[in-house]
Structure formats: C-alpha cells, structure tokens
Amino acid sequence: MTAADAPPGPGPGHRLPPVHTDPAEVPLEAALLALADPVRRTLVRELAGAGDWERSCGSFDVPVTKATLSRHFAVLRGAGLLEQRDAGPKRLNRLRRPEFDARFPGLLELALRTD
Template sequence: MGRMVEVLPHPAREEIKIDEVLHALADPVRLHIVRELARIGPEGVACGAIELPVTKSTRTHHLRILREAGVTRMQPEGTARITTLRREDLDTLYPGLLDGILAARQ
C-alpha cells in the first residue's frame, strides 16, 4: 500500500488576514524564509533546503506559521514538501505590501 500523503490546510485567498500576515512576517527567521522564497521564484523549494540557524522542530513551527497566515503554500511532492510564496494572493489582497517588505533593509 502507498503511503497516505498529508494534505496541509491553507487559508483561501479571502480568508487571509493582514494582522496574521504581518505577525508571520515580523519574525526574523520567517522573514528570511520569505525573502529566500521570493528569490527562488514560483517553483518553490523543499522545506529543508533553506539554511536556517534553528532546529528542525523550530523550522517546522516557522513554516506552519507562514502557511497558516496564508503567506506560503506547502505541497507534497514525492517525499518532500515544496514551499512556495503565495505572492499572487498577497499582491491581490494587499498591493505593494510584499514588495515593500522585501525591499526593506535587513
């Protein structure tokens, strides 16, 4: 029997709330993840491919916060989970927000 693939919940575009997006982006580790995803582009990246100075469980926590806020999308691909930035959704709901955050000095 094949292994069941867990489908992770994501908010629909209309459920994405600005306060949750800003909270998710306020953390330096999560902001680094978002900057890397923006740099990588729409194809996304496997969860563990972004270098972070945190444990695996902390990485999982940060990725969950971003996903639940609607900032990222995680999709199973084989044994990996590919994370992508929900740029189109965020740009539609909050025009200029992501560009401004990504352009801000680090």
C-alpha cells in the same frame, strides 16, 4: 478508543497534507505577525527569489531546529503567504505572491526590502 477504533491516518512514513489559508481570509494582524519574525522573512525572501516549487523545506539554511522550522512554515501557510505540496519525501514550497499582493497591496514588497 483502541487502535481499531481510531480514524484512518496517513499511515507509517506518511504525513498529512498541509492545510492552506486563502489570503482573502487573512486578517491584517495575522499577515503582519507572520512577516514580523526575521526567520520567516528570510524564508519568504528566499522563496521570492526562487521559482514556484523549486525549494524544499530542507533547503533553507536558517538557525532553527526542524520542529521550529515546521512551525514557521505553518505560520506562513496560515497567513496565506505560502503554499506547499508533497513530492515524494520532500515538501516543496511556493510563495503566494500574486494572491497575497491582491489582499495586501505593497505589504510583501515592503517586508522584503533590505534597506
């Protein structure tokens, strides 16, 4: 396949929009795995304390590389916990708490407890 035969992509300097999973389609095991990781729980906890679309991906202070952080966001999207949208050069985040709570009542609250 030559470059001319390749399907159109996002173009230079652009990225593909994030893919989201409907929480209603998430198996319990995927939700538990997403919340089992301490870095992901930190991301979810910080999003729970922020308003919708207030936090960009680069605003989280976690001890991981940018690539690893992207993977954590992908896992959270795949578990139906996170919604993302692009706003210029930033990718903004929203915790899908109402949707996730409807699917797994009490699980997010339990995972966010610090005691």
